[in-house]
Amino acid sequence: MAFLPPWAGVLVYFFCVSLAGSDFSDLYPPLWLKSPGQFSDYRVENGKYIIDPWVYSERMGMYKILVNKTASYFENFVPDNEQNILWGLPLQNGWQFRTGRLADPRRRKDCGYESGDLLCISVDSWWADMNYFLCALPFLAAVDSGIMGISSDEVMLLPPPKDQTNFCLNVSSCQSSFPEIMSKWNAFYQHLQYPSSSFEDLLKYLWAAHASTLENAGKIFEDRLEYYSKPEADFGRNWCVAVEYLAASLFPTTLIITHEFQKGLPPRMLVNGDRAPFISDFTDFQNAVLLVLSFLPRLDNSSAHCLIAIS
Template sequence: MTFHLLWACVIIGCIFVSLGRASNTPDVYPPLWKESPGQFSDYKVEDGKYIINIWHYLERLGTYKILLNKTAKYFEKFAPENEQNILWGLPVHHGWQYRTGRLADPTQRTNCGHESGDYLCISVDSWWADLNYYLSAMPFLAAVDSGIMGISSDNITFLPPSKDQTNFCYNVSSCYSSFPETMKKWNKFYQVFGVFFLVLPYPIFSHQINCIQSPLKSWLHSACLLYFQAN
């Protein structure tokens, strides 16, 4: 069943990318992509740890940018500028949520995420923001734990939201404690990266990756990765 669903993601991706090319719709980056952090040193440091406010749009977006930068070497053979990285689906989907106002406080009791207030704030009351948390925090922290990010697992801490703190995890150890199976799957995912995209020859995966990769349609990747995380 897993095999068929994963290939369904690939097939649907091919269809949407073909439609996108037919309409000459240009590929786009997430909003404020250039302004977001691109390396660990762009974040605050306290007691030797990088402190990331995952409830701030630019800082959460920055975790995706760093993840893409650190995994770029696996996709060098497929296309320039890291454009074929299958993880593009995560930040592009997050950018769509921001652009469409889905990260703002839906109760409107605060100005979090609203244009008239703190427009870069991510509201813990947003269902979209909470779900996206698990597609940002755990992939990022598992990548740190796997070793591909080049820093120690103890060097990253996420700031908690203003409420409902027990619903989330904030570093590698707490995420393993709260969501052990999901973290193990993401860790294994990164370990397999090297075998898939560095060892195996280009022709084996070039067609599939070219088929499904387009930043404009990368929310399909996000759906496939969400399925991977949940199963």
């Protein structure tokens, strides 16, 4: 069970403090406008849409379709789609891309680097693998729920070049491999379609699904953190714990709020020698957030994995 102690409000405060007076132009994640926005933008083979989630623009396209297809359900809150709480997923993926966290952490290949294939997403990246679960499962659960406008057997994801058994690739394989997670995402989409669902209700179901996804992925990909510097690996573990408190607070992952909160996240990969609050090329805000995150393992014994229970 994740409880929100009084001090955790400081964490939420740090993530929201920059809202006042901000310039809200250019809020979308990198390459959002150039990414696929409908299923017909992907190739078709044997009656199935084929998507390569190991190419950044194609993975981002999955998020774009998801955000577009669910837009009408948030019209009761705000006329445009800014209040769609699924915005947090593509914006997080965009931050990972922009800061180099989707690239090969060992640089054995040029996957994810400007010197090679910048749009390549490395299966060796802990961030990329964790994000896969927060892309493929909510996307395929949405397909299964019927809100995407295609049948459950009309879409197939391509596997990574290795460790294929860690990843499900279509609705049926995800239901078979991760039934509890898929059930929670389906519950979110079911309540999304209820006219009586409040904004807070939707946040509860979203965070329950998000937390369950992160918990399972964290167990599978813990070994990937060995590929990183100690500060970056510690940040990854601390981030899992931070999400626990964001979930407990029902943090609203809308477009503007998520965009602003990401201003406190590290703008690059952490390297040996980085120690908040003394990282010279980070803003005061970024140093402060990183410092708060570094305290979390002392206050929470679940930092070994992304473990969380929401009720």
